[in-house]
Amino acid sequence: MNSQQIQGFQPENMQIYPKRFQLLLRKMYQYHNNIESDAPLLYKAYKFAENAHKTQFRRSGEPYFEHVFETGMILAELSMDTTSVIAGFLHDVVEDTNISSNTIAEEFSPVVAELVLGVTKIGGIKFDSNQERQAENFLKMFLSVAQDIRVLVIKFADRLHNMRTLYSLPVIKQRRIAIETRDVYAPLASRLGMYSLKMEFEDLAFQYLEPEYYKALDKQIRSQHDEMERYIARFSDTIQDILKKKGIQTKIYGRIKHHFSIHRKMLRQNKKFEEIFDILAIRVIVPEESDCYAALGHIHSHFVMIPERFRDFINVPKQNGYRSLHTTVIGLDKRLVEVQIRTADMHHSAEVGIAAHWKYKESKTGTDELEKQIKWLRELVEALKSDPTNDAEFMEMLKIDLFQDEIFVFTPNNDLIKLPNGATPLDFAFNVHTEVGLKCLGAKVNGRIMPLNSPLSSGDRVEIITSNNYNISYNWLSFVKTTKAINKIRKWLRQNEYEQSVKLGEEILEKGLRRLKMADRLKEAKERFADMGFQTLNLFYQALGKGDITMRDVVNRLFRAEEPSPESESDEGGLSGLLKRTVLRTPQGIRIQGIENMMVNLAKCCNPLPGDVIVGFITRGRGITIHRSECKNIPKLQIEQDRFIDVEWDISGGKKFVTHLKIICEDRRNMVYDITDIIKDAKTNMLGINFELEGEIGYGNVAIEVESVKHANRIIAKIQKIPGILNIERI
Template structure:
């Protein structure tokens, strides 16, 4: 920024040349003409538009494309990033995008436009609807979310140009919606930056306090890291473990959160000091761990094996905090090269250009196995906020690892109960649950599970769920199955009750009609089948009199009664 507060001139062509150089370095087969057509089209479409900073509006889209190029994404995603604001902010349509760049690019742009197009005065409602659309956009194309994350990252980098209130709203939405999504998709490098930028806006005093504290101890920390790194490199080399060892920066918001959660000062945040060991094979990871512990004593409760039990976002690594001479502590992370790539890039790693041709569209099934569950859960909730709470509780909260009596490991969100565990095993186990044992002791179904607990579910012969269980379970899986069971059970009970009521009413009216003969009546009353009409009667939505009236002959007039009686007398002669 210049002294007068204005932004320096921007050379868009130079930015595009730099983008092409970056893409060409990791993707020699990329079509330069195709990429530059995207640039020319978007640059022309946004001509004359300015950002709050005074820069050309197109700088934003070009920077978003550059962020995604840093992740080595495929050319279609880079082009979609360049044109992602065209439909929303110019007169061009989605068909124009499709005709020029193809269906994949158009699909991504459509997804980003729908997410950006949420307009509501209520910030919480907007946040919830954004959350819902972001998650469900995965069903169309996961790259849509990557573009939106990069879009939000650049907006956070330039947030100082907005009014303070607007800054806080956007930072809070970033912390509540975008950072958890980046975490769920395993994109560490975007998650950390989003959190730190939001933290700086929302709690500036604490941000600068931590920044100052880290600067004051930088020399000491670098000395301690080298104090461990040098002998560790030598020991690993002597043991024949091929690897590289490097320091790992600790991010400001994670330091703050740890201080808050554990009610400690910065001097007690052990992983301010951190090393990362990157090996060639999984076996080398465990070999390296043995070497580490033979030279530096570990803290027993600070060893976590995410290789054996990956996190929900597929993160794998071994974490161990060890003690150095002088009662100093340092965390060491051990992982393979492929685990490291996935930890840094998450879902983006599946769309990176791979040598040998094209974008590596690896099987995303493991990353988004929960998508089908989410689609089902959406049917169970009434509004976007309930949907957001449901998904966030299951997939973005801290987790606990518990064991079955057979030794199988199960991952549950923090706060989960034995009833959640029962439904995690199978819905039928959940329905028939009558009690539980944790670590061999009988506990209530409301008891909170903790890391390392061994949980045994006690079951009865028949399902016996209660509506009260909805207040006990924490996971959306359990709530989904319970709601479905209760809804089905109540429906079946309403059908049975409605059938009994109609049968009694038909007898009272002395009508020789069976209930099963009322199919036409159900359709006349607007029901697709007989059971739905009977359920409506049993549930009190309609009266039995209305149904029976449809098959009751109209009453005879006085004249008709006389004639009828005369016919009866004549017949008796």
């Protein structure tokens, strides 16, 4: 809107209003087409809030209404809609006065009342270092905000004015609010593209959290401020002259980077202020998008660019919608200057982020843009509602979404995919589709098969290799980076674990009662799950399958009056009769307390090695079988839990044990030779090797003799370094 249009809203139209309210209307007139018709309702809210808070004062001594008016003014500066500004005026009315939300709904609208209630709920949230409380409070905030993002923007405005007037509070409270602002509000503002808010939040928090550092840095900046301002003006004039000669009209704004940004550079680079060179930036505003690239070319033709600092956020916008060209050049006097090139609309969006789109809320385009920008928030809330996580998991996912930079990779069809920095091919697979991720076997990056945990880089072309079956591994959680991948993997593993536990629990109950000669009580046991403390039969089965309860617990609770079966424990009979007060040392290097004259075997299903945590299981007719504690067959053996005994390793050295290595690798010449060569160099006996191909992926099983877990791990580490090895693990 041009200056003549702004001047069209003359004082005679506004003279009935107080001067400060006129300032707010003028601010809103710059972006609001119907401000004259909305002015009476805005003024009604202004007076309503003024009357509601007329007896209230802040700690500083100023009327409380000053705060709510300034909140509304900040919302106007952010180009928010009339409803948001009204809610900003009224945001503390429900909490701090006896006026109800129903009254606000009647006087203004139900939407205004909902916004005020949303801000009130967030206002009751206190963030601290306690992870459990942090997670709970973040979730409360997001559940409220996900209904209407304006709730968060109003809270931002409220918090910003509170930070600007924080000086009047006690030091302890200053620190708590400043920490909350730095750790919660600043990253959220950044994630929503509201960079002007982010920078002010960070600087104000820095001022209260590290006052000595802030004062020292501020003094250094002030000492060079005039010189830096003169340099910015000189460099800006030079750029403007260059572009004017090329027929590109520009507006150029220069700035010194904000205090916290400079402080962070000093810490990251371990340098003093005078050693930091890239603290100046200019913004070149041009008429059209095509002018951005033309201007970039002309600037690069006059000044040397720093290649690794170039970013094209116009073709590839950030997830928060930010669009601009970034380049760093060696400017006048060989000084580094960051140059940002954008259109006026891009500039406005960069300053106020998501708030910029409210003026387009009547158009489909504006609605679509809003949905894009808050999609991540809605997805996070939905994921948490559908699959609750523990507090550590929630904070981990939130940190990923709030604090990581982005990379941009391509599908085989040249579609662009945005991922967080450090993302892997597996993250890419889940981004394409959940089923692609769950059935992922391997990946080609730029035409070459790469391990699933390989970090991707911007510009990579990624192709996912899938199978017909699910291939999920707990190990995946150790390297995926995206919220979606983490959530989907955990959800599948939990569901699969639940289903397996239910199936196993049902089997344990049936076989256990049969072994105790109580098979006729099976129907009764199934019907009495509530007597065991469970809401459903499946939860009862799950607890049995996981080992949370045992058959002894079931019999004692449900059939305690029954006579013990012949196979149950007694003083001399059953298994306890086997347990003598002796110590058995076996040729396999196993030490067992309380056993004599029994065979001992190492389980073929898990091939335990010295260094593994092990358990013993007494098997009828076959003595004691030694399993790794994490063996997949342990849950099945819990049907007869009283047959487990404690065992431990008793190795003097020199003994050899068989272990199997499961290898997934790229199909290439000499792969098997490279693997066997490492085994030979390790002076290890290889007992067998078998490989099968599925497409371009090889699946192998190698049996070798080793002395211990450490010995096996050394060989695994060497094989892992062979080019084309995608995964290797003991089985």
